[in-house]
Amino acid sequence: MTDELITLKIDGKEVQVAEGTTLLKACKQAGVDVPSLCYLDGINEEASCSVCMVEVKNARTLVRSCVTKATNGAEVSTNTERVRRARRINVELLLANHPQDCFVCDRNETCELRRLAHNLGVRQVRFPKTSGPRWELDTSSPSLVRDPNKCVLCRRCISVCNRVQTVNAIDATQRGRRTVVSTFMDMGLGSVSCVNCGQCLLVCPTGAIVETNATAGVWQALSDPEKTVLVEVAPAVRASIGEEFGLPPGTRVTGKMVAALRKLGFNKVFDTQFTADLTIMEEGHELIERLTHKGVLPMITSCSPGWIKFAEHFYPRLMKNISSCKSPQQMFGAVAKTYYAQKLGLDPRRVTVVSIMPCTAKKYEAKRPEMVAAFHFWKDKLHLKESDVFPDVDYVLTTREAARMMKEAGIKFVDLPEETFDSPLGMSTGAAVIFGATGGVMEAALRTAYEVVTKKKLERLDFGDLRGLKGIKTTEVDLNGTKIKVAVANSLGAARKLLDEIEEGKSPYTFIEIMTCPGGCLGGGGQPIPTDTEVREKRKMAIYEEDRNMPIRKSHENPHVQQLYKEFFGEPLSDKAHHLLHTAYAARPLYRR
């Protein structure tokens, strides 16, 4: 693209755009909305759906505006009978092979295909189904379910997986009417290098990729009088769940969310932010330990389970660089079923932990076989057998699933009066809130590490360089005369650059934060749809606003975390902390043999 401006007419109105601009973008600039389906700006520009057709004067045929460049003097019409008819027929053709079970589809309210068909005036589907194959569902993944029958082959999922995340778990296979998005040897997402991030799900225009549904188990636990059901909510959920109830993106709904969860019947409404503060205590001290005892550096954060699986597949040589701290979700499960259960005299087997996450990879993380720290804690005390094993976190719901349960329960979310989290595992600081945004874990860790190392008060709490949606962000911090460089990677594609540097021995950094999803957790695969750049920006603002409004903004000042150390763990990195709050990683092959 050059700086040269060209002039064209769109629907009779003159517009000037930079040379090289596509007609789709030129139309947008002119305030004209051209419908599109497969197009994702900068990510998927395959022109496979033919929905964004426009008419260019003197052109032989209608053109796809997403891949046609604007030319000087062109006269473009976006709203002629010919254009409307072509768009309508193209969507009708897509519908011919699409299952018509919209009533029971997860994406009922957010399906782009359904909305397009409606908006483009499709009122009948005249074309018969082609005799293509019926595909089996791919249920091999603990996080995601793929239904190729609902796929319209727009290839957005492939582009996000390959170009944004560089995971390359899926691609188009076969051809002609047998074309299907699949994995290596059709092994299924659960048997290949898929990291369960769910970015494919977020960009899918239909219900061809959805999360595995955990709501049935949660309903069952909630109606079991024998069970004490605890819920923990991740930071990013309070900045997004309002969208599911029609509130604009970026609305902070912490108090209403707590009230709604209490109405759903959870015995205690706790906060993953409590264990985010705990994570900072452990991870901050781990960093100090590595710095002072010549440990492996740079240290990399470990909160994002998609990133962990990515590392195990693609960077097995860097296992020792990753912090041994469990994620806040898993720390919560371990603390709830040990410290909290013990404190209240509850049988840990009758405590159910449900977590609400902006994430699909968290479903997988909770099912990792090593995530059973509470079982090992109680094993001897309660004379348990190996077969009595129970997970630290029982059920993981995405933001969307939690909202669905609230709707099912008839909760009028928007009208609820605000309530506060239960004590003690509901207390948290501003440092924990920002875990939900890219750069937040780093910022929270620096707030604590700085004060622990220097014994001085940190005057400016905001690390502006680490905020925002750029791929890689860096800054330098002075820890008592030792200057350390830190970096933040926003998405796995961005992370590769930092990781390759480490492998080549050229990394200048001491500490690196890696978040799997663009934007961090606020842009996670479990978040309300749509989640695009604009929506991510707004959720980010909400997160930082929530931080500013917290009375305490540094993890080590959380009084209940201090109490937890006093009553239970002793000090950060203690033996007990190691057993319950830390873990280990192992290399994984790219596919299961």
Next chain:
Amino acid sequence: MDIEKTDIEDIRRNVEEICAPWEGRPGNLIMILHQIQNRYSYVPRRISFEVAKRLSIPLARIYEVITFYNYFKLEPPGKNIVSVCMGTACYLKGAPSLVERLGQELGIKPGESTRDKNFYLQVVRCLGCCGLAPVLTVGQKVYSNVRPEQVPGILAEYRQGAVV
């Protein structure tokens, strides 16, 4: 040769030998897959894995290419490869009835091998001898002007214990 039991170092040596000449050349994956199939008679999963590592190409991408082209096989084909030409001339001179008869005799569809792994049946495009239509080949041997009733006789030449 059972590829699943072959020593990994042997496989890596073979893959290196095949990949090295194509290093850095655009479109090399297809040429490499061709040579792998020439050597192994199909593209084994373990080989794909090593090629992916050697060329830094995602496994899913290799699978995309293998499944896009009819030519590449994911399973070892039967010992005798029966190819029926379906080019225009052969098609008009009755090739479809040959495919049908072969299918009946062997109990398989094109793209499949018989259970005893003795035959593999495939449909190919023009073999370049339209004057002999319809044509089929078994291995390297060409059979011309074939009529469906000749099919059992041709297959008999390759049955177990047949005198060649």
